[in-house]
Every structure is written in C-alpha cells, then in structure tokens.
Amino acid sequence: xxxxxxxxxxxxxxxxxxxxxxxxxxxxxxxxxxxxxxxxxxxxxxxxxxxxxxxxxxxxxxxxxxxxxxxxxxxxxxxxxxxxxxxxxxxxxxxxxxxxxxxxxxxxxxxxxxxxxxxxxxxxxxxxxxxxxxxxxxxxxxxxxxxxxxxxxxxxxxxxxxxxxxxxxxxxxxxxxxxxxxxxxxxxxxxxxxxxxxxxxxxxxxxxxxxxxxxxxxxxxxxxxxxxxxxxxxxxxxxxxxxxxxxxxxxxxxxxxxxxxxxxxxxxxxxxxxxxxxxxxxxxxxxxxxxxxxxxxxxxxxxxxxxxxxxxxxxxxxxxxxxxxxxxxxxxxxxxxxxxxxxxxxxxxxxxxxxxxxxxxxxxxxxxxxxxxxxxxxxxxxxxxxxxxxxxxxxxxxxxxxxxxxxxxxxxxxxxxxxxxxxxxxxxxxxxxxxxxxxxxxxxxxxxxxxxxxxxxxxxxxxxxxxxxxxxxxxxxxxxxxxxxxxxxxxxxxxxxxxxxxxxxxxxxxxxxxxxxxxxxxxxxxxxxxxxxxxxxxxxxxxxxxxxxxxxxxxxxxxxxxxxxxxxxxxxxxxxxxxxxxxxxxxxxxxxxxxxxxxxxxxxxxxxxxxxxxxxxxx
Numbered sequence: 001x002x003x004x005x006x007x008x009x010x011x012x013x014x015x016x017x018x019x020x021x022x023x024x025x026x027x028x029x030x031x032x033x034x035x036x037x038x039x040x041x042x043x044x045x046x047x048x049x050x051x052x053x054x055x056x057x058x059x060x061x062x063x064x065x066x067x068x069x070x071x072x073x074x075x076x077x078x079x080x081x082x083x084x085x086x087x088x089x090x091x092x093x094x095x096x097x098x099x100x101x102x103x104x105x106x107x108x109x110x111x112x113x114x115x116x117x118x119x120x121x122x123x124x125x126x127x128x129x130x131x132x133x134x135x136x137x138x139x140x141x142x143x144x145x146x147x148x149x150x151x152x153x154x155x156x157x158x159x160x161x162x163x164x165x166x167x168x169x170x171x172x173x174x175x176x177x178x179x180x181x182x183x184x185x186x187x188x189x190x191x192x193x194x195x196x197x198x199x200x201x202x203x204x205x206x207x208x209x210x211x212x213x214x215x216x217x218x219x220x221x222x223x224x225x226x227x228x229x230x231x232x233x234x235x236x237x238x239x240x241x242x243x244x245x246x247x248x249x250x251x252x253x254x255x256x257x258x259x260x261x262x263x264x265x266x267x268x269x270x271x272x273x274x275x276x277x278x279x280x281x282x283x284x285x286x287x288x289x290x291x292x293x294x295x296x297x298x299x300x301x302x303x304x305x306x307x308x309x310x311x312x313x314x315x316x317x318x319x320x321x322x323x324x325x326x327x328x329x330x331x332x333x334x335x336x337x338x339x340x341x342x343x344x345x346x347x348x349x350x351x352x353x354x355x356x357x358x359x360x361x362x363x364x365x366x367x368x369x370x371x372x373x374x375x376x377x378x379x380x381x382x383x384x385x386x387x388x389x390x391x392x393x394x395x396x397x398x399x400x401x402x403x404x405x406x407x408x409x410x411x412x413x414x415x416x417x418x419x420x421x422x423x424x425x426x427x428x429x430x431x432x433x434x435x436x437x438x439x440x441x442x443x444x445x446x447x448x449x450x451x452x453x454x455x456x457x458x459x460x461x462x463x464x465x466x467x468x469x470x471x472x473x474x475x476x477x478x479x480x481x482x483x484x485x486x487x488x489x490x491x492x493x494x495x496x497x498x499x500x501x502x503x504x505x506x507x508x509x510x511x512x513x514x515x516x517x518x519x520x521x522x523x524x525x526x527x528x529x530x531x532x533x534x535x536x537x538x539x540x541x542x543x544x545x546x547x548x549x550x551x552x553x554x555x556x557x558x559x560x561x562x563x564x565x566x567x568x569x570x571x572x573x574x575x576x577x578x579x580x581x582x583x584x585x586x587x588x589x590x591x592x593x594x595x596x597x598x599x600x601x602x603x604x605x606x607x608x609x610x611x612x613x614x615x616x617x618x619x
Contacts, residue, residue: 006042007060010023024045025044026042042093043092059078059086062083066086067093068583069131092204094589127578129579130578131578133577135572136574137195138572138611141195141196143548144175144548145175145197151230165208166216166219169212170219171197171201172205172216173217173220173537176197178565179195179565182519185210191208200612224536228295244321245323245503246288246321246324247503248285249326249511250281250282251515253282255524258278264281264299265279272515280298280535281300282535288506291546292539293315296310297531297535312341321343322346324500324503327348330347331350335347345486349483353474356375358373370390373388374389382490384497388484397481401480404445405448428462432453435451444476448470449467449470450470452467453465510546517561517565548564549561549564568601570598571592584618586616587616587618588615591610
C-alpha cells in the first residue's frame with residue numbers, strides 16, 4: 001500500500017558563488033512504501049514564491065487534483081493567484097520528461113504490473129472525462145526559433161557573455177516582437193499567458209520578472225554592432241549574396257508621454273503626422289538583399305544630410321560599392337564625401353529644373369507591367385542625370401497640382417469678393433499679408449501665378465485683385481510625372497540604373513513593416529538606453545522576419561509578414577486529460593495539427609510539424 005502526499009517546503013541555503021544565505025521553496029512529495037517513508041522534490045519553486053503560507057496546503061492539494069484529472073474535492077479557499085499557480089505547476093510537471101522528477105509523481109512510480117509514468121500509446125479511457133487545458137501558441141514561435149538558431153543567435157549571445165536566463169529573455173523579447181508586437185510590458189504578458197515559447201526553449205517565462213526583459217533589452221543594445229555584424233555575415237553565408245549596394249534612409253517614431261528624460265527626444269517632422277509628440281529618429285543602412293548593415297538612433301529633429309557620414313564611415317563597404325539614397329540626404333557635401341571614399345551613388349536629384357523629351361527616351365517595364373520612360377543626360381561633372389517619367393506619377397502630380405492651384409485661387413477669389421462688401425477687407429497691408437500667407441501655404445502652385453493688386457488714390461486701400469497663371473519652364477508642373485536620378489555609374493545602362501534606384505522602395509517597405517508589423521511605434525520608455533533598446537529589438541525582429549520571407553519566397557510564397565503570422569498563429573500546444581477505468585489520469589501534451597497552408601510553410605522551412613514533441617504522463 002502506497003500513501004502519497006504533496007506539500008510546500010521552505011529551505012534555507014547559501015549561494016555557491018557569494019556564500020550569502022537565502023530562502024528557496026520546493027514542491028515535495030512524501031510517500032510511504034511499505035514501512036519506508038521517502039521524500040522527493042518535484043519542483044523547485046524558487047526564492048520568489050510569495051503565496052501566503054496558510055494557502056500552501058490547499059495549493060498542494062489542488063496540484064494533486066489537477067494531475068489526477070479530478071474536480072476539487074472540497075472548497076480549498078485558494079485565491080485567484082493560488083489557482084493560477086496550481087495550473088502552472090501542474091502543467092510543468094506534465095511537461096517534464098519521464099526521466100526527470102515526473103517519475104515520482106503520485107501513483108506514477110513503476111508498479112508490480114509494470115505501469116510507469118510514461119504510458120503506452122493505447123489506453124482504455126472515459127471519453128466523457130476529456131478536458132483540453134492550457135492552450136499556448138507555438139506556430140510563429142517555432143518558425144522564428146528555427147531561423148534564429150540557423151543564424152546562431154543564441155550561441156552568439158552566449159559568446160558575448162550572456163547567461164542562460166539572459167539569453168532566454170533576449171530570445172523572448174525578439175520573438176515576442178515578431179509574433180505579438182508591442183512594448184516589453186506587453187511582451188512579458190504574452191510570454192507568461194499566451195505563448196508556448198518557454199516549452200520550446202525549456203525556460204519558465206511565467207516565473208520571469210518583467211525587469212529581466214528590460215535588462216535583456218539593455219544587453220542586446222550594448223552589443224548591437226557585434227550582433228548586426230554577426231547576423232549580416234550569417235545571412236551572406238546562407239543566401240550567398242554579394243555586398244555591392246547599400247541602401248540608406250531614415251524614419252522616426254513618436255513617444256507616448258513627454259519623454260523629458262530622453263536626450264534624443266525632440267520635436268520634428270513626424271512621418272506619422274504626430275507633431276504633438278516628441279520624436280526619435282532611426283537611421284538604417286541595408287544591403288540590396290534587404291539585410292541590415294548598421295542602425296543608429298538620432299534626435300527626433302536630426303537633419304537627414306548630417307547623418308550620412310556617421311552611418312557609413314567604417315561600414316566596410318567594398319571599393320566601388322554603390323550607395324542608394326533619397327533626395328533629402330543627397331546634398332552636394334555628402335556626394336562629394338562619397339566620391340572621396342571611392343563609393344558610387346544613385347540618388348534622387350535635388351535639382352529643381354526638369355527636362356524631358358519623349359522622343360529621346362527609352363522604356364523599361366515595372367514589376368506591375370507599367371511602362372516608365374527614361375532619358376539620359378550627362379551633366380558638367382560627367383555624372384549621369386536620368387530623367388524618369390512614370391504615367392502613374394504623372395496622374396498623381398496632376399491631381400496634386402490641381403488641388404494646390406484650386407486652394408490658392410480660392411484665397412484670391414475670396415479676397416477679391418471681399419472688396420465689394422461693405423465690411424470686406426480693403427486695407428492694403430492686410431490684403432498683402434493674406435496673399436503672402438497664401439503663397440507660403442500653396443507655394444507649389446503660387447510660383448506659377450502673377451498676382452496684381454491695384455490701389456486706390458490714397459494708396460492705402462485695394463481696388464482690385466487680378467491674377468494670371470503661367471507654368472514655369474522646367475518646373476514639376478511643366479513636366480508632371482518626371483523625376484531625376486543622379487549617379488556616378490556612367491557605364492550602366494538606363495534600365496539597370498532605374499532598377500538600382502527602385503531598391504530604395506525595399507527600404508521604405510522595411511520602415512513600414514517595422515512600424516506596423518514589428519512594434520516600432522509608439523515608444524513608451526522614458527530612459528535613453530531603453531528607448532534605443534526598444535528600437536533595436538524591432539530591428540532584430542525584422543532580420544529574422546526577412547530571413548523567413550526570403551526562404552519562403554524562393555518557393556513561391558510571397559505573403560506579407562502579417563499574413564504569414566496569422567497563418568502560423570493558429571497552431572497551439574494543448575494538454576488533453578482523460579480518466580482511466582482504474583481512476584488514474586492520462587495527460588497528453590501536444591501541438592495541434594497544422595493547417596495545409598501551415599504544413600507547406602513548415603516543409604519549406606524544414607521544421608517539425610509537432611513543435612515541442614509529445615509528452616504522455618500517467619498519474
């Protein structure tokens with residue numbers, strides 16, 4: 001006859017490293033087998049176990065009931081926290097491999113009839129007793145972990161000096177940003193309550209303090225250059241691309257709160273139109289393959305031209321490599337610096353004068369099968385000016401010009417109508433001030449208008465306002481749909497130059513993905529290093545997302561990350577509990593079968609369809 005009982009034990013011990021005394025708590029089982037009493041530690045509950053002592057007995061009893069698949073035998077008066085702990089500890093015991101402490105669970109030791117804690121595949125059970133408990137998502141986590149390990153991310157963190165809990169927290173930060181974008185606080189809740197990542201990496205996120213995620217963010221940021229270099233080198237090795245082109249651009253994101261303690265928080269031009277919030281700017285240099293070479297955080301009001309040297313100096317670009325960037329960064333000083341470094345460039349020209357002759361243009365097809373016309377001109381410095389005409393851009397330019405012109409003319413019409421009204425404004429000073437404001441507001445249209453104001457005999461009142469429109473030669477309105485590229489690559493043909501510049505749209509899509517799919521915005525932190533750590537976690541998440549998408553794209557799957565995430569997220573890991581005829585309980589912990597689309601993705605990535613494997617426990 002075997003009599004078994006669980007209880008919580010408080011043990012005083014000392015740290016092996018420092019010798020400092022501390023208290024730890026354990027879930028212990030005592031069993032009388034024949035005339036011998038044995039005690040076995042089932043789980044180490046850690047030193048932060050803070051359930052009141054008057055609930056310990058009820059907690060142990062509830063864990064035993066859950067393992068046996070029983071409803072509560074009596075009102076245990078457990079608090080909500082106590083019930084949650086019981087679910088968590090029971091799940092941990094079920095998830096243990098048979099070779100571990102699970103062998104000592106109540107009724108699970110090997111018996112005379114040969115039954116062990118690892119039951120066979122065939123059992124006689126009561127189907128009415130079936131319960132499905134503790135669902136946790138594993139689909140996105142499994143796919144993300146596969147590419148993370150292919151890049152040797154965890155090994156690199158270990159080589160940088162991070163210990164196992166720090167590595168687990170770092171992995172949780174990055175995969176959390178991929179699967180459930182948000183702040184570190186939101187990631188902490190997701191890891192503890194909704195994700196099965198802990199089972200895949202053998203780490204208990206439910207016991208992890210929020211501060212560990214923050215400290216992991218600090219560690220990632222402190223090693224950001226080493227990590228970026230390592231991951232880029234791994235991507236080069238895996239995909240075999242040549243490092244020939246660097247894409248460079250900036251974006252910004254806004255703070256929730258005043259961010260008074262953040263030195264780089266500043267008001268500036270918000271790309272999300274959040275002029276009411278302080279901003280911070282993220283600069284990124286990418287290879288043409290789309291993988292990140294370098295990132296840096298600047299103040300929210302940083303001027304784009306001034307950031308280029310800081311970002312590209314020491315980047316290690318091969319001699320003769322090409323930099324692609326937008327007009328905001330392409331100042332003459334920056335272009336001169338690039339030439340001095342032996343680098344080529346393809347940039348959108350800042351020149352306002354445009355010229356385009358369709359008769360001298362060549363044609364190129366876009367990915368959407370639209371036709372773009374290209375006209376090559378050699379400037380005074382021997383560089384190529386490539387004037388490009390896009391029908392879609394022409395339609396957009398004409399619509400913008402029409403709206404701007406209508407707005408400017410509406411102001412002039414209103415002022416003219418007011419001259420004939422008894423209370424209308426006729427004062428010359430006020431009229432000229434309002435015309436000046438209109439020219440400033442509608443500057444794109446106002447440059448094409450000549451406005452004449454006729455004064456009365458006193459010279460202080462306005463009699464009439466007249467205007468005429470004449471499109472300026474060489475302006476955007478004269479050549480709608482035309483923009484100009486400037487490059488030192490004089491030996492390349494027009495189509496190749498144009499396709500090289502359109503790589504910049506890939507970087508723009510990266511920024512969109514960072515802000516919409518990977519939780520870059522908004523920023524809630526109020527400390528400098530935490531702000532930069534938050535942004536860097538999104539950059540790391542982007543690297544692994546991009547790697548996943550490139551692998552799938554080679555096999556014809558070109559879905560966005562949001563679509564892939566929805567497809568993968570349906571797979572859950574669930575515990576099924578059933579009662580046997582003899583009163584014992586069978587627990588099976590296993591992932592749900594992936595959907596057909598999910599199965600195809602798993603096959604391409606070469607990952608198992610059952611993440612975490614199957615655990616069978618007989619209690």
